[in-house]
Every structure is written in C-alpha cells, then in structure tokens.
Amino acid sequence: MVAPMQTHxxxxxxxxxxxxxxxxxxxxxxxxxEAVGVLVxxxxxxxxxxxxxxxxGVWLASAAGEVVGCIALRRLSPRSKSxxxxxxxxxxxxxxxxxxEALLHHLEKYxxxxxxxxxxLDSKKDLMPAVRFYRRHGYEFCGRYNDNPQATIFMRKxx
Numbered sequence: 001m002v003a004p005m006q007t008h009x010x011x012x013x014x015x016x017x018x019x020x021x022x023x024x025x026x027x028x029x030x031x032x033x034e035a036v037g038v039l040v041x042x043x044x045x046x047x048x049x050x051x052x053x054x055x056x057g058v059w060l061a062s063a064a065g066e067v068v069g070c071i072a073l074r075r076l077s078p079r080s081k082s083x084x085x086x087x088x089x090x091x092x093x094x095x096x097x098x099x100x101e102a103l104l105h106h107l108e109k110y111x112x113x114x115x116x117x118x119x120x121l122d123s124k125k126d127l128m129p130a131v132r133f134y135r136r137h138g139y140e141f142c143g144r145y146n147d148n149p150q151a152t153i154f155m156r157k158x159x
Contacts, residue, residue, distance in 0.1 A: 012061055012062070012097070012098075012102065014102050015060055016058070016060075025058040025070060029087050037150075038150070039149070039150055050074050051074060055074075055075040056083075057073055058070055061094075063094065069090035069091065070088070070103070071106075072085070074086060076120065081116055081118070082118040084121060088130065101137070104137060111159060118159065120146075122145075122153065122154050123154075124153060137157070
C-alpha cells in the first residue's frame with residue numbers, strides 16, 4: 001500500500017538569501033514572472049545587484065529543502081527611508097498555510113532594523129487576492145510612486 005503524498009510540509013524555513021543563493025532566488029522569481037505575467041523583468045545580474053545590497057534582500061521560504069516561496073525588498077532611493085516590496089510568491093500547492101505572512105513578517109522586521117519608515121508596493125487589478133492580503137496586513141492605497149507600466153494599484157505602509 002502506498003502512503004498518501006503529503007502536499008504541505010509542516011516545517012517551513014524562512015531566510016534572507018545569501019549571495020551564494022541568488023541562483024535559487026532568481027529561479028523562483030522567474031517562476032513568479034511567468035505566473036503573474038510580468039513584462040518588465042530584471043535579468044540575473046540586475047536582480048542580484050538590486051536585491052543583494054544593504055537595505056535590500058530576497059527572503060526564501062523552504063520546505064524539505066525545496067524553495068517554495070519568496071519576497072524581495074529594495075531601497076527606493078539612496079537617501080530614502082523607504083523601501084519597495086517586490087516579487088511576493090508562494091507556489092500554488094503551498095498556499096493557504098501562512099507562508100506569505102511569514103515572508104512578509106521577515107521582510108518588515110528587516111526593513112525596520114534598516115531604519116525604513118515606509119514600505120511601498122505596486123500591483124495590478126488581476127492580482128486582487130494579493131491586494132486583499134496586503135490590506136489585511138496594514139497596507140493602504142496611495143498614489144503612483146513609480147513608472148511601472150503594468151502597475152495599476154499602489155500601496156504603502158508606515159512602519
């Protein structure tokens with residue numbers, strides 16, 4: 001008799017990706033690009049440059065040694081006390097178990113420790129579950145803060 005497959009591991013580990021994990025981080029971000037139809041994408045080198053410096057990062061969620069989710073943070077400008085959340089993604093088979101919340105929590109804690117006062121994000125109308133997720137976590141609608149051609153929704157949260 002074959003045991004039923006476990007679809008959701010009980011142990012999820014969240015960590016800020018180290019420089020030597022940028023390939024794994026970029027791989028899941030590329031999966032995100034395809035899943036939500038991102039047109040303007042960073043190449044591998046730009047991705048590492050934007051998300052590996054001080055005040056930036058990519059957090060990975062792993063289960064049984066496999067990356068199952070991610071979220072990224074970048075500084076909006078060199079003198080800014082504001083950051084931008086990017087690339088929140090959890091593989092469909094792992095959704096509904098608090099992974100997105102855990103990723104967001106780790107990112108926000110890091111942002112506070114870096115001295116950020118405000119976090120921004122953009123989205124689009126066909127990602128309303130993501131917009132509702134951010135609303136539940138204290139993000140409010142705001143005016144356009146960037147020139148992302150796909151973005152139609154802009155949000156912010158005071159830390």
